[in-house]
Every structure is written in structure tokens, then in C-alpha cells.
Amino acid sequence: MDQTAASTQAAQAGFDQQFLKQLEYLHVVAKKVFAGKSRAERRSRGQGSGIEFADHRDYTAGDDLRYLDWSVYGRMDRLLLRLFEQEEDLHIYLLIDRSASMRLGGRPDVPLLRRSSEGRIAKLGYAAQVTAALAYVGLANLDRVAIYGLGQRLTAELPASRGKGQIFKVFDFLAGLTPEGNTDLRTSIGEFVQRIKRRGIAIVISDFYDHNGYDEGLNLLRYHRFEPAAIQVIDPLEVNPSVRGDIEIVDMETGELREVTLSQSLIDAYKREHSAYCETLAAFCKSRSISYIRAETSVPFDELTLHALRQGGFIR
Secondary structure, eight states, X not given: XXXXXXXXXXXXXXXXXXXXXXXXXXXXXXXXXXXXXIHHTTEEEESSSOSEEEEXXXXXXXXXXXXXXXXXXXXXXXXXXXXXXXXXXXXXXXXEEOSGGGGTTOOTTSOTTSOOTTSOOOHHHHHHHHHHHHHHHHHHTTOEEEEEEESSSEEEEEEEEOSGGGHHHHHHHHHTOOOOSOOOHHHHHHHHHHHOOSOOEEEEEEOOOOTTOSHHHHHHHHHTTOEEEEEEEEOHHHHSOOOOEEEEEEOTTTOOEEEEEEOHHHHHHHHHHHHHHHHHHHHHHHHTTOEEEEEETTSOXXXXXXXXXXXXXXXX
16 A cells, blocks of 8 residues: 555544654654663573573473583583573553443544544544554554454454554554443453463553443453553543533443432532542552553543653553
């Protein structure tokens, strides 16, 4: 695909030239992060030729005799195996919530991935922009990036690829996501960890509004030796509702209806509960060394991503 066709495809998917320029800027920042601390952290010790000598360990039956250090044997009469530092490919898994609650903030006449004239965007659209930005950072640094859709089950998949030329496949995949069904992090992440055997960073991008809780899903990633991270996407109206009076509210996922009278005191109580829920999620992540960031859809996605990179919590 030539550059003109690729740009047209990106624009149709909701990612215009301004978005692409912002991604290029993120790539510059990411190179600084990956070239130093991050790349070095991905080394492992193994037998055979590698980047540089690292250490010795005692020889055990079955080890390759080619890597015995005979000079040490001559001096110390001990059979020691040479170990070398080896670079490993980093696998980045982006797990994006596509449940029905992620539709909030969007308008029927505006594509999910675009902001309306009032400056609002569906939570799924915002999550898709953040996902695309993080995917580009990984692809541009030759890491292997895969994307999965979360809902009641693991509902969509873009297999692992590398190289920033793959970003247009990412755009296509994200543009095809639609919000539907309930949130079930335990089931969908459970399917993910059973299917994926290559460990890596697993970033969950969700509102985390799961009736059954988020803890089991995030813990599954830890138990299966992934490095989890969480980005909680919130619409400003969820933080500070603007409606008042007698209204009928509908659960976006279950369809449950409830008639309520929204007085100021009830709104204040709701805001306290919502804030406590988010703080509990943040505390849960902190106590388990899970990188966490909370993001309102009113915050430009590039500010969020740059903040995450500077903090070193998501791409490292």
C-alpha cells in the first residue's frame, strides 16, 4: 500500500494526519525511553553466544559441553558453564474493553473514533486512540504487538506483528470494533492467558465496570507471569453528572431500568462512591505492582500516553 492510500485508509478509520503526526512525536519520545533503561531490562542469561559474557554456573548433566569454561577448569578443577547476556523480543499485548459501557460519550451521528463538535468522544473511541498510540510505540521499536478485544469473552484478535508499517492494520482492526455485551474480565482475560504462552506486557484499557469485579482478571495476568498494567478510561459525565430531577436510567450492559430522582445530595453521594471505586482500583494495582493510570476522555490521548511513558509504567 502506498503512502497516499495508507493515509486515506487511516482517515477513514478515524485517524487523520494530525493524529499520525502525534504518533511520530510519540515515536521520538519512545526511542529515548527504549534506548536506555528499557532495552537493557529485557536481557536474560543463557547458554551459547550472546551479546556479552555475564556469569558462570555449575555444570549439570545434559549441558552443552561446548560452553564449558576450560580455563577455569584448568585453574580451579571445577566444571563451570559460561552464561551470556541475550536480548529478548518484547511482546506487548493490548487488551481493549469493547463492552457496551464503552459506548458512553459517543453520538449516533459521529463515528466512534472521532470527537463530536462538542469535543466529546465515546470511551471506546478514546481507548482505541490510546491503543493505537501504544501500538505504534511498540511497533516502531521492533517489539511484537498484539491486540485483543475484551467483553463477555475474548471477542477479537489482531495477531502479533512488528514494524511501524503494521500500524495501518492496527487502524483497521480498531475501527472495526463495536461496543456490545457485558464486561467479564475474569472470563475474557482467562481465555487470553490460556491461549497466549509467550509472556510479555499486558495492558488492559477499560473502564473496569465489571459487576463481578476486576481483581480476578488482573490477578490472572500476574499468576501467569505476564506484566500487567491498567488504563482506566472514564467519561467526564461519570465523574460529575450534569442531569437533575426525575429520570429513568438504563444500565448500558444489562438493559436494567431504574427510575430515580437525582437531587444534589444523591449526586454528591454518587460522586463519593465513584471516586472511592476508582481509588480502590488504583490502590489494588499499587499493592500488586501493577502500573495504573486513570484517564478522562476529555484529556488528549497524546498527553496521556506521554505521561505514561515518562512515568515508566507502561512501556519499559
